[in-house]
Amino acid sequence: MTREKRWFPILYMFVVTALFSSIVIGFTGLTRRRVEANAALAFERAVVAVFPELYEANMGSLEIHRVFTEQISEPDATSGGAYTYEQAGQVTGYALPFAGQGFWAPIEGVIGIDTDRKTVRGIAFYEQNETPGLGAEIVKPPFKKQFEGKVLAAGDKPIRFCRPGADLGASDVHAVTGATQTSTRVEGIINEAVKQWQSEVGRKGDVP
């Protein structure tokens, strides 16, 4: 019988693998553009979301894309890696992407900064995989809203995360809980990005 032959299992495995792989490859190819578009859109949504006057929570994907293409410009030589929000040729805000390791997985997001280069307009995350109900609360409005209007302080910690219930200064926000690793990581990631950015573009006033 053919099944008893020594070469049969090898050939069989080869054929079965080739068959299933081709189906998967074909299928992935069919959906690839959609998958890539989804990733791009998640980023665009985050950029738009850091400017509260541009963004509404129920905006559809098409609308997000339209606002992004019309109002937001790609990073240029003067923006230090930040996307810019322009109105009538004038820069009215910066959207600075940040990324780093969270407690479980990478966290990526965008922070919106005013033209004075120190007032925070808003914050958004487009990639995170923190503990639902705990670290993942960073993507919920109550956490994000805190950042609006905060002032990035000079020195080592532009934004400081304090334990919930603590009194807040102009550069402080409440962490998710007093002991979430996610908060510590996010604080580090944001501050790293902001310091790097400020060192490139200067702190205030010197807009060309």
Added chain:
Amino acid sequence: MSPAGGPSDTKKLIVEGLWRNNPIFRQVLGICSTLAVTNLVLNTAVMCVALVFTVSLSSATVSFLRTFTPRNIRMMVETLIIAFYVIIVDVLLKAYWPEMSTNLGPYVGLIITNCIVMGRCEACGTSNPPKTAFIDGFFNALGYTFILLIVATFREVLGMGTFMGYALPYFGTPAWDKWIIMVMPPGAFFMLAIVVWIFRSIQIAKEEGVK
């Protein structure tokens, strides 16, 4: 397990999968994902749909190929088939429901290593016709689903005060001090142990009643 034919065999498969031989509280398989994805009901539901799809179809496919597959490489073939279906689910989620794909993170891919899937392929798929294997896989996965939904409901309600993301009366208000531990990994161990305990007790009581 005898080859299925009439409706009574189908009924037997249903009872086996959902109750008598339930994957969670009887076979105690697939516990890893039970612990991992049950902190929100919606995530759990999607995960279970993915599992129902994977188990039933991979078991049927294994069964379909069972007369050709050499015994010594059958596990490799089974893994391949399972991975095939799981990748399909993963790609579908990434393309059409990216938010859910982000929520579930790596867990969709980890269905490949879910013991229930390979367990059903081995126990039923390799020795029964495709239809039997499909029904067996389907109802085993449903048996897994209903236990997971119970666990997830308690975890989400007690831990976050919501159900499917909607705030509940009382639990969603400040009057309820959220049991954060329920949405963290330890909460899963507690809930799972309690659920298995309750269901096993009922099962044993019934079996003794029959004797």
